[in-house]
Amino acid sequence: MLLKSKILQSLHEDHANQLQLLSLIELEIGKLTKIGRAANFEMISLALEYCVDFPGRYHHPKEDLIYETLIKRDPDIAIRAIALTEEHHKLNALTREFATAVGEAIDGKNVNHLQLTADRFLKLYRCHIDIEEAEVFPRVNRALTKEDWIAIDQAYSDSNDPLFGEHTRQSYIVLQQRIVERAALS
């Protein structure tokens, strides 16, 4: 699909990055049930910190504004668009819950709760991205006007992605290297 807006294109690219991050989290969580393989809690914590830092602060709020505009242009998709906006709040809450569960597991408490929280987080995140990509972004692409995109662009100035952007933040370098290594293997 040819995306007419640069903003939508960059949100689409964010999704590919987020999916890479989710696979890395899944891989680390999977080690909890494998004998002799220790999960890298530092890597999981960094990945969750990033979810708050960038998707939570920039990607989701930008989508919220786009969906608000979409509902005006294409009311038939309103139920879906509202549900996605609500899911952004759920994802933020679930990210915090997941981070707390990681902290508890580091302290040797309740690893089972960590696995369940991770499953819920991964399922909701992936399902959310699937719906955006398959159903909602094509409608956004069709319905929003040039003026809409100018207004959205003015409302949200672009920020550098601290992990996948041009300048990776120092604290994320270890995570970025791990993602690059995994990408090279696949």
Ligand SMILES: [Fe+2]
């Ligand atoms: Fe979203």
Ligand SMILES: [Fe+2]
């Ligand atoms: Fe998204």
